[in-house]
Amino acid sequence: MKNSGLIGTRRSLVERLADWGDQRRWQEFFDTYWKLIYSAARKSGLTDVEAQEVVQETVITVAKNIDKLNCVLAAENGSEIENK
Numbered sequence: 001m002k003n004s005g006l007i008g009t010r011r012s013l014v015e016r017l018a019d020w021g022d023q024r025r026w027q028e029f030f031d032t033y034w035k036l037i038y039s040a041a042r043k044s045g046l047t048d049v050e051a052q053e054v055v056q057e058t059v060i061t062v063a064k065n066i067d068k069l070n071c072v073l074a075a076e077n078g079s080e081i082e083n084k
Contacts, residue, residue, distance in 0.1 A: 017066050030059060 013032065016025045034055050041051035062069070 014066075014069060017062075026063075029062075034059075 013025065013029055016022065017029055019025065037055045037058050038051050041054040042048070046054065
């Protein structure tokens with residue numbers, strides 16, 4: 001099954017996050033995902049403050065693990081190329 005353009009855009013954003021100095025990309029990532037993360041936390045019954053903490057912890061976790069995520073994406077890209 002082929003990925004939609006929306007998924008491709010999100011994947012490309014994540015791939016560009018490896019550059020810690022690129023504050024614009026990190027801001028774009030935050031602006032894209034914070035409402036989704038916050039909404040999911042609120043729907044699960046968390047308070048406003050708790051949901052904000054979930055957003056913060058999620059972004060920190062992504063930042064700490066971005067290299068691992070990029071390795072996974074690179075491996076998937078290699079598999080997609082091999083399957084063509």
